[in-house]
Amino acid sequence: MTEVDWTQRGPLVDKWPIAYASEADQRAYGRQTRRRVSRRSLAELVPGEQDAVSILRGQEANRIAELIPLRYARMLVSPFTFYRGAAAVMAADLGGGPRSDLFVQLCGDAHLDNFGLFASPERRLMFDLNDFDETYPGPFEWDVKRLAASFDIAMRQAGFGPAEREPVVLAAASAYRRRMRRYAGRTSREVFYSHIDIDAVLASRPEGATKEEFAAASKTVAKARSRDTMQAVRKLTETVDGRPRFVSQPPVLVPLAELMPTADQNELMAWIAMLLAGYAQTLSADRRRLLQQYHLVEVARRVVGVGSVGTAAWVVLLTGANDADAVILQAKEAQESVLAPYLAGPRISHQGQRVVEGQRLMQAFGDPMLGWREAVTLGGTRRDYYLRQFRDWKGSFDSQEMTVRQLTFYARACGQTLARAHARSGDRMAIAAYLGGGDAFDRAILAFATAYADKNEADYAALRAAADSGAITVAPEP
Structure with a gap:
């Protein structure tokens, strides 16, 4: 066929997505991209010009001042918790390196703890991505690099050596590549409806899983089903003068x-x-009608996560005709994605809408109560919010408690899930052609992950030194 000169196709709007291109053209684009940006070059780490501490200090301006010391305290627990809170640091490091420009909707923070169990509207338990605060269109490999590095960093923290870490990191990269190539052979509708039903996985009894490993996974699944709205209401509220009220747990949960x-x-x-x-x-008519059956009872500020500490986040208690019918919504501030400064992306008018639409693009089944709204604060400042159910069958797997075999299985699941999320929004045939059938991509991602884990340790040490010198204030939670 005639080779297509994709370099003349113009800005982002023409590069992503190429929904109108034929399969042959998409695959040709992927092969041409490989010649322009080799898979081996993805191993290269080009640190950003600004040091990690300066980047983190730069985020303080838009955060609640009294919570900033808590954010640093959570980041300084370990190199891995530092990594979780330092998405902005990694964005700067990715921004200067070689990139494919095969665009997808990025999660922006696809580390291993941002995968887990979630309920579908049909009340099935799914394994999927979580946390889309940094979602933004960009080159697919940025998410893969963040995922791979997270496994190396988490396994270092757990005491595993290079010989144990490397096969797990390779498993994540290889699973991503293989699953993307499989999706390249499926129809768009098949990709759209693809998902990982955790009950089906357990029913198939993963090959090689021991009774102990199978029991541990089953326990996590059972716990996820118990973590629903009513469990959250029981845990976070108490009855005062006959009415439910949020329990005071400062600084994490502070009633109004x-x-x-x-x-x-x-x-x-x-x-x-x-x-x-x-x-x-911003909700569909049926979900809006559901919301209308509840009324506002109480509000509290709640600190969440590591990187998000200091952004405005509220939990909102609603009750129906009686107090036994209660629901908690979370209203969370959405700020500009940390990826935005390094990508010529779309103009964003509402950051909450960006998060919601990014999540809907990437997740197989999203929270049916997910929506957004901008609001002017009492001080006159505009803040963008997205809202969702606070808890609806949510579960996670503790990487620090896993064996190497469990981590390998988990790495494959994360890689496959990320590939599905990217295949829904990007040009899966072009990406598959770029990835190829060999392990060149996998090896490049491994090399990058190892180098980035080294840098992460140095950045963590720099933040620790800043805390020791008094340059930043740290206030651990009680």
Whole structure:
């Protein structure tokens, strides 16, 4: 066939997605990309110009000042928790290196702890990606690199040596490549409906799994089913004067009454009510009708995650006709993606909408109550929010408790899930052609992950030194 000159196709809007291109043209594009940016070159680590501590300090301006010391405390627990909170640091390091420009909707923070178990609307338990605060269109390998490096870093923390770490990292990269090549041979509708049903996985009894490993996985699944809205209500609230109220657990959970005077509380409750009303307009009619059956009872500030600490996050208690019918929504501030400064991406008018639409693109089954709304704070500053159910069958696997064999199986599951998410939004045939049938890509990702784990340790040490010198303030939670 005639070779296509894809370099003349213009800006991002023409490069991604190439929904109108034929299979032959998409595969040709992937092979041409391989000649322009070799798979071997993806091993190269080009650190950003700014040091890690400066990047993290730069994020302080848009955060709640009193929570910043807690953020640093969580990041300094270990090199892995540092990595979890340092997505902005890695974005700067990825931004200067070689890249394929085969664009997909990136998670932006695809480390191994951002995969887990979630409920589908049909009440099936799925294994999928979580946390889309940094989602943004960009080159597919950025997510793969973040995933691979997370396995190396987490396994170092668990005491595994290079001989044990390398096969696990390779398993993640290889699973991604193989699954993407499989999706390249499927129809777009087949890819769209693809998912990982955890009950089906357990029913098939993964090959080689011991009774102990199978029992551990089954226990995690059972625990996920117990972590629903009503469990969250029981855990986070207590009955005061006959009404449910959030329990005070500062600094993680602080009820409104402890944050401000009564007059300001009334004003903020009115503000939350307006936020909910606007958010409801982003839901489908049936889900909006469901929300209308509840009324606002109480609000609390809740600290979540590692990297998100310091951004505004609220939990909102709603009840129906009686207090036994309760639901907790989370309203979380969405700021600009850490990837945005390094990519010529689309103009974003609402960061909450960016998160919601990115999540819907990547997840097989999203939270049916997921929506967004901008709001002007009491101080007059606009903040963008996205809202979701606080807990709806949620479970995670502890990498620090896994054996090498369990980590290998988990790495494959994460790699396959990431490939499915990318195949839904990007040009899977072009990416598959770029990846190829050999292990050149896998080896390059392994080399990058090893180099990045070394850099992560150095960056962690730099933050520790900043804390020891008093350059940053650290305040561990009680």
